[in-house]
Amino acid sequence: MIITIDGPAGSGKSTAARKLAARLGIPYLDTGAMYRVVTLLALEAEVDLGDEPALQRLAESNAYRLDPGPTHIRVTVGDRDVTEEIRSMRVSEHTRFIAASPAVRTVLVRKQRELGVRLGSIVTEGRDQGSVAFPHADVKFFLTADVAHRAERRYHELIAEGEDVTQEEVLRNVQERDQTDTARSVAPLVRPDGAIEIDTSRLSIQQVLEEMLHSLHDAGLVNADQLNDDHSAANAGRIGD
Numbered sequence: 001m002i003i004t005i006d007g008p009a010g011s012g013k014s015t016a017a018r019k020l021a022a023r024l025g026i027p028y029l030d031t032g033a034m035y036r037v038v039t040l041l042a043l044e045a046e047v048d049l050g051d052e053p054a055l056q057r058l059a060e061s062n063a064y065r066l067d068p069g070p071t072h073i074r075v076t077v078g079d080r081d082v083t084e085e086i087r088s089m090r091v092s093e094h095t096r097f098i099a100a101s102p103a104v105r106t107v108l109v110r111k112q113r114e115l116g117v118r119l120g121s122i123v124t125e126g127r128d129q130g131s132v133a134f135p136h137a138d139v140k141f142f143l144t145a146d147v148a149h150r151a152e153r154r155y156h157e158l159i160a161e162g163e164d165v166t167q168e169e170v171l172r173n174v175q176e177r178d179q180t181d182t183a184r185s186v187a188p189l190v191r192p193d194g195a196i197e198i199d200t201s202r203l204s205i206q207q208v209l210e211e212m213l214h215s216l217h218d219a220g221l222v223n224a225d226q227l228n229d230d231h232s233a234a235n236a237g238r239i240g241d
């Protein structure tokens, strides 16, 4: 079973994908983490972010590893755990250049499909999962939220991670990412054909999860037990990126 979740930065995709995957007991794939780790490698190797062949080599290399699980995804570079580091503002600000690279996108989409085949069932989230990577997914979701809500969520996440940022900086970063995600020529952020749209602006994570589970139930993919399995304590809390 392949479930895709796409949407702009801060729409709640990652939290929703994690919660849904945990509920279904299948791995979740954070494809943004793939673009982020290639960005980290490029910055550390001082690769020119416009050098397509060099970026392609980095994307194809075994220098990094993603281990998708039902409650977390672990990203490593050699022995180094970079799961947190790839979320820093420095990496966030540069990832859109890597995400605009056709060569990198081709390699990463191929890796995503290979993971889908290897794992069998996944909840995968990103910008192009339902449109490009898995157009034949069993169910596709498209999450939206107004920009102020999305920037506020991201700001609280970054502060919780110890980053020194202002709300204005985060709002600007989210707006810039919206602009580059939707305007780029390769795999722009779009609502995939057949996707179920959920506006998360005024929903708790529990409500988003319930909407998704009901859609999966309607599609015959989860049974009544899975629908009613109440993990409300685990699902409490702020919705994230």
Ligand code: DC
Residues within 6 Å of the ligand: 009, 031, 032, 033, 035, 036, 095, 096, 099, 125, 126, 127, 128, 129, 177, 181, 241
């Ligand atoms: O979801 P995120 O903020 O971690 O994504 C990081 C960047 O990667 C962001 O600029 C969008 C881009 N991205 C993409 O272009 N395609 C994906 N499937 C996932 C992320």
